[in-house]
Amino acid sequence: MKLHACFEQSRRVYLEGGRPDLKVSAREVLLSPTRRADGSCAPNDGVLVYDTSGAWGDPAFDQNSNGIPRVRENWIHERGDTEKTPSGALTGKPGKRPTQLAYARAGIITPEMEYAALRESMRAQAQENAARLPHTHHLFQHAGDGRGAIIPRQITPEFVRAQIASGRAILPANINHPEAEPMLIGRSFLVKVNANIGNSALGSDTAKELEKLRWSVKWGADTLMDLSTGPDIRKTRELILRNCPVPVGTVPIYEALERVDGKAEELSWELFKQVLIEQAQQGVDYFTIHACVKKDFLPLAAKRLTGIVSRGGAIMAKWMTAHKSENFLWKHWDELCEICATYDAAFSIGDGLRPGSVADANDAAQFAELKAQGELVKRAWAFDVQTMCEGPGHVPLHMIEKNMEHQLSWCHEAPFYTLGPVTTDIAPGYDHISSAIGAATIGWHGTAMLCYVTPKEHLGLPEREDVRTGVVTYKLAAHVADLAKGHPAAQARDNALSKARYEFRWADQFALSLDPERAREYHGQTLPQDSSLSAPFCSMCGPKFCSMRLSASTLGKTD
């Protein structure tokens, strides 16, 4: 048995697909048996958990090797629609668009789609297996409320293909990033979480960014955005891409701005295009492009309490004001589409005018830009470019649903990818929480991916522990949304953990947690003895007042 390289009481498993080189990585949490009142034992099945740690979670992987395995390389090669550039990067052959959207529209189920389908449904499958055994998990799951999304009971490769073909989901998979394990961003699937890494002029270094990468995917980040703005942008990104088992996004305007020494007015379409192509050839899977901050929208933002709080939005606003000209990204959108189609780099259409305070939520500037995003979605689809839209930001709780309604309607059901939203402005230091409230809510209503917010938001650059707290908090919010929308078998892990809790299997309760190490640490703070892990109570209530102990003795314990 190969134990998992990141977590105790877990092993790395690979689910087999329809071809020998299609093996979906997953983590199985191993559980101890239930002790019955008569002294006998009933085994508990392991619980399969979606695992984004890639090779870093495989104990057989040599962590000193030069990059992680290129799991998609064969699949890309055998399609025969790509060729090498003089610099060694892959590109689509002339006239070819090697994108998952193009394949899906042509009716082709790629290995990537099959991989992603298996990955999404592993828990449902495990549940089915368990149902055949006498010692099952508690299999009950509440009916969800999908808020209009199609939530199938089984996620098949064909369903995945159809969702991608319709534009309702994307599978970010740059042909130059074969290290990335396929995953889906769409509201019919598990809600995904993005973590931001990257240095700034005032902090971080390259080795630290690689460590943040491994750390982020250990805790479950589904994609990473490299937001580096400091020195060595290209070198940092190369290290990240060659070691990253999840899709990587960037905001190319940051590197462009670095090349003109921070002078926004010196930016140009030609420079941007050059940066974009270089990054696409390195393997960036999706690009945030602030193309919808249009000149006409700036007067709307001038009336705000907090103006423009998107870095990309502020950069483009400055350029437009200096040049008295329309946003060059808007003007050159078709060229951008052609470039991205050549590498299967997806768009994440930026929301440069997202509200930066609850006062500015759902205002004219924000919604004007959202409508414009919808126009670009349609044009991107015409070029077979996979596309999602970015969303807010700061929004009071009762105004969140309106964002989702408008986005679905105006952006033609392209996946929505939001930053929180933060639901109050008065909680600096706790904005991972103020935003998790918004994130869970908008995730339930249909947002496909949530960009994490750390406790340092609004205050400074997140450090290692902030990244952990941010990712785990957002996995929590995403799971809350999955339960609410009724993703098949989302509840299996909750049930297994609650069963372990009720049976005082403390170690199992920790192992099934989103953050086993923290759960164990907190339990141990008041009861540090090893023996406490077999005690039928904890320090919160003590033995006499433990409701579960009393309850089990009164109601009888099931297994």
Place this chain on the structure above:
Amino acid sequence: MKLHACFEQSRRVYLEGGRPDLKVSAREVLLSPTRRADGSCAPNDGVLVYDTSGAWGDPAFDQNSNGIPRVRENWIHERGDTEKTPSGALTGKPGKRPTQLAYARAGIITPEMEYAALRESMRAQAQENAARLPHTHHLFQHAGDGRGAIIPRQITPEFVRAQIASGRAILPANINHPEAEPMLIGRSFLVKVNANIGNSALGSDTAKELEKLRWSVKWGADTLMDLSTGPDIRKTRELILRNCPVPVGTVPIYEALERVDGKAEELSWELFKQVLIEQAQQGVDYFTIHACVKKDFLPLAAKRLTGIVSRGGAIMAKWMTAHKSENFLWKHWDELCEICATYDAAFSIGDGLRPGSVADANDAAQFAELKAQGELVKRAWAFDVQTMCEGPGHVPLHMIEKNMEHQLSWCHEAPFYTLGPVTTDIAPGYDHISSAIGAATIGWHGTAMLCYVTPKEHLGLPEREDVRTGVVTYKLAAHVADLAKGHPAAQARDNALSKARYEFRWADQFALSLDPERAREYHGQTLPQDSSLSAPFCSMCGPKFCSMRLSASTLGKTD
């Protein structure tokens, strides 16, 4: 100027009511001026903040004195409907029910009601004052969505009286706890937060509990529940009551169980009654009574994944099973009402069958008990006893609204007081967050008070830092709910903070935060120099990439 004893950059102020001894304590956050681009300055008004720290926030208070001032003593005395017992406790004169509900029904606006009205509306009033001045805060507030609650633009003493008279709000105010500053629990008012303190057999001591009290009200706890189950229950409670500026709740069955050495089957109505009277005479403001865990409901709970997770519920279940008899609290409800009416101790009807896992949410056991709660509400009202109902627990996000709907309907709009709810079971160590998501949502839908959950939930007894994190997280969730339901001027603090943020008034941003110390600490971790507090950027983006800096220079800065 008297600076606030708990927070920097703040002062203690007292809002004056209609009589000289009616002074509502509040905190004013003092702000620095806005520096305009031309070098001139525009002052910023201070922001009034609801303050629960009582005397502990007043720099003039001698912290070594024996208990805090008895702010309500005169008001209770001058009503002339109470007398002293031989032991020195106050009790209603024969035939008198000195409860705020009785007064409200008689058309009397008590000083307590006026105090609470002023306290609720202070921000709206401050906003009105500000509107008359040239250097105003940004006064905009979104229209809220009260989900059927009456949310007035001005909270008058008469409105408070009418809400109490209708049973829609309570003002917990035991005549033996004159130290408590009046406050309201009702869905037309600010959402309140309860913090649990109290020792257990395995941890804590008396001095530590007093420290937790001061700590909890510093961070904004609106009521405290003393859940002590360890030694010295009575002494601990006395220390808490004499030093507590907020209402105190208890679960009297805990002390009763201590007296029978933890043997639930040895409990009796007579013993319980004795404990209840003693606690009422000490000054406990509200009692959690698990009267609705009825014998007929136990088979419903036996089918659950996690049985009974309420301590009180499990104790009563054990007693009923041992005695094959109906819950004695249910049977003796009218006597309970008579006792509580004599002291103006309020009921918090316990939810002994609340779900302890998402699997058990909204099940037959839970809803059978909720309906029974409604019956007891009506009977309590017949005795002029102020009453609220306790609620879950563990509930998936999409099933929360149903809880509120049923509670409003079945319990005749008596205030709802919920524990979270936790929205997923897989986050031990982060359950303050998984429950803050549920708490903000149910608060928006009408829950009047939220019982905090700390990071230690399910794992152990919370320590000092856990209490801080729990209270601040729940103040956050309550404020998110206040913004959503549109409490008048809830948004003023958000606006002031966002304005400070946009103008790089870092110290003001910290001071306006729910936790100024943490905000300052996090900012300082990456930019420890004092000069960073006047810098127009932070370590997250650095100077070149600061969107707000770029935005202000592009759009112009308003003041």
